Amino acid sequence: MHTYDVVVVGAGNAAFCAALAAREKAQKVLVLERAPEVESGGNSRFTAGLMRVAYDGVEDLKRVMPDLSAEEIARSDFGTYSADQFLDDMARVTEYRCDPDLTELLVKRSLDTLAWMRTKGVRFTAAWGRQAFNIGGKFKFWGGLTVEAVGGGPGLVESLTNAARKNGIEVWYSARAVDLIRDDDGVKGVRVKRNGRTIDVHAKSVVLAAGGFQANPEWRARYLGPGWELAKVRGTRFNTGDVICMALDAGAAPAGNWSGCHAVAWERNAPEFGDLAIGDQFQKHSYPWGVYLNAQGKRFVDEGADFRNYTYAKYGRVILSQPGQFAWQIFDAKVKAQLRDEYKIRQVTKRTANTLEELVRQLDGVDADAALAELKAYNAAVRTEIAFNPNVKDGRCTKGLPIPKSNWANTLDTPPYEAYAVTCGITFTFGGLRINTDAQVLDTDGAPITGLYAAGELVGGIFYFNYPGGSGLTNGAVFGRIAGTSAAR
Numbered sequence: 001m002h003t004y005d006v007v008v009v010g011a012g013n014a015a016f017c018a019a020l021a022a023r024e025k026a027q028k029v030l031v032l033e034r035a036p037e038v039e040s041g042g043n044s045r046f047t048a049g050l051m052r053v054a055y056d057g058v059e060d061l062k063r064v065m066p067d068l069s070a071e072e073i074a075r076s077d078f079g080t081y082s083a084d085q086f087l088d089d090m091a092r093v094t095e096y097r098c099d100p101d102l103t104e105l106l107v108k109r110s111l112d113t114l115a116w117m118r119t120k121g122v123r124f125t126a127a128w129g130r131q132a133f134n135i136g137g138k139f140k141f142w143g144g145l146t147v148e149a150v151g152g153g154p155g156l157v158e159s160l161t162n163a164a165r166k167n168g169i170e171v172w173y174s175a176r177a178v179d180l181i182r183d184d185d186g187v188k189g190v191r192v193k194r195n196g197r198t199i200d201v202h203a204k205s206v207v208l209a210a211g212g213f214q215a216n217p218e219w220r221a222r223y224l225g226p227g228w229e230l231a232k233v234r235g236t237r238f239n240t241g242d243v244i245c246m247a248l249d250a251g252a253a254p255a256g257n258w259s260g261c262h263a264v265a266w267e268r269n270a271p272e273f274g275d276l277a278i279g280d281q282f283q284k285h286s287y288p289w290g291v292y293l294n295a296q297g298k299r300f301v302d303e304g305a306d307f308r309n310y311t312y313a314k315y316g317r318v319i320l321s322q323p324g325q326f327a328w329q330i331f332d333a334k335v336k337a338q339l340r341d342e343y344k345i346r347q348v349t350k351r352t353a354n355t356l357e358e359l360v361r362q363l364d365g366v367d368a369d370a371a372l373a374e375l376k377a378y379n380a381a382v383r384t385e386i387a388f389n390p391n392v393k394d395g396r397c398t399k400g401l402p403i404p405k406s407n408w409a410n411t412l413d414t415p416p417y418e419a420y421a422v423t424c425g426i427t428f429t430f431g432g433l434r435i436n437t438d439a440q441v442l443d444t445d446g447a448p449i450t451g452l453y454a455a456g457e458l459v460g461g462i463f464y465f466n467y468p469g470g471s472g473l474t475n476g477a478v479f480g481r482i483a484g485t486s487a488a489r
């Protein structure tokens with residue numbers, strides 16, 4: 001007989017935050033991980049560990065990063081990212097659909113939750129490498145994303161796993177939840193397939209934190225729409241939606257944007273699922289400094305509509321809808337130094353040429369004549385009288401094009417030119433289970449299901465259409481902690 005106070009399904013960021021919070025009150029806590037230990041940690045392990053947090057200045061940041069030195073503070077302009085700004089960003093990018101109560105919790109608990117994680121042994125640092133530009137010797141942060149876990153996603157999962165062990169939380173690897181044990185009084189445990197054997201694990205409460213359904217091509221086509229089975233999966237192959245399914249079977253209500261997801265520009269020849277050795281480096285996020293072309297040789301999206309943080313998560317869908325589901329990103333030598341590290345890995349599909357005429361002929365699958373005409377029309381439309389400034393939305397735009405570029409429009413005039421082939425990489429799905437502010441799962445009549453809690457990617461109602469970068473981990477941490485606390489009560 002396996003009996004626990006709290007069983008947590010999943011072993012990513014949300015799950016471990018839930019387990020650690022539960023363990024503050026409960027004696028016996030078990031984490032069930034479907035993946036074997038070498039592939040454990042879910043999508044959380046694939047991340048850069050960037051976490052969006054509201055702060056009113058460096059004193060707030062020091063709660064999360066007490067190791068910041070005086071010298072580091074002196075050479076950084078962290079600015080502020082107030083709770084109001086975070087709320088505004090959530091509302092704006094989700095087109096005012098995000099659940100107001102859950103979003104308020106996400107924002108208002110963000111700083112406190114990261115400070116709590118720090119007390120559990122997770123270390124954070126400022127994201128100098130990714131989210132700040134050096135201006136006159138000072139690193140100026142932009143886009144509301146200042147904090148990252150030391151060691152990125154792998155470091156985050158390692159610290160959380162160590163914290164769980166230190167706190168006496170049991171972790172079972174290769175242990176897949178296959179059903180909920182329940183009766184008329186609610187959920188009483190989880191049926192688990194472990195090393196080929198089916199085991200019943202009884203518990204006072206169960207927290208579901210097993211990710212979305214992005215790794216399930218059949219569900220992608222069913223819910224996201226035709227063509228989505230062709231997307232590459234950026235992260236773990238284990239988030240197939242089966243835990244969402246078992247909760248729905250138990251009467252849980254679905255919530256949120258079931259046809260929506262986070263999806264980005266991703267190396268065209270990347271494997272079907274994420275590769276932990278590469279992590280997030282298949283992404284190609286420097287498009288604001290260049291232009292996109294599709295198979296017809298046409299631009300198809302405003303590459304400079306906003307800071308990368310606020311557009312990257314919705315442009316994967318735009319790429320998927322292009323003929324052949326691919327696109328090329330084109331840059332010239334002027335912006336080469338600004339290309340992110342992910343452009344320097346070996347596993348890129350890249351073309352280089354000294355003239356645009358030569359370049360377009362090398363773009364596999366593209367109408368070269370149309371592409372050349374498009375690039376020339378783009379060059380002619382750039383308002384070069386406006387200064388280029390990557391730190392602000394500089395308003396350096398194009399004029400008169402059917403698809404404008406609104407900021408950072410540089411002419412492509414300095415060889416060598418570079419082109420990178422991308423397709424759509426899906427990160428996670430937005431639809432999931434309905435929860436209340438105690439992270440209790442609600443049934444289709446709106447009542448809490450006794451003993452059942454949920455957090456992270458498999459919760460619906462928080463993200464719609466788009467997503468402010470770095471909110472996924474914060475979402476998992478905030479609601480994981482709430483779910484764990486509620487489950488142990």
Ligand SMILES: Cc1cc2nc3c(=O)[nH]c(=O)nc-3n(C[C@H](O)[C@H](O)[C@H](O)COP(=O)(O)OP(=O)(O)OC[C@H]3O[C@@H](n4cnc5c(N)ncnc54)[C@H](O)[C@@H]3O)c2cc1C
Pocket residue numbers: 009010011012013014015032033034035040041042043044045046047048049050051052175176177178209210211212234235236238239240242243274279280427428455456457458469470471472473474476
């Ligand atoms: C390449 C990449 C980069 C990213 N970068 C960032 C970033 O920098 N910042 C950010 O905020 N977000 C980022 N994200 C998004 C982020 O990964 C997710 O929002 C977040 O990690 C979700 O956490 P989670 O705990 O809900 O799910 P996960 O971390 O995916 O954990 C789900 C867990 O459930 C397990 N599981 C699944 N089914 C079962 C089952 N039946 N039984 C038992 N266990 C099961 C899985 O194996 C896994 O351990 C990125 C995602 C990817 C793929």
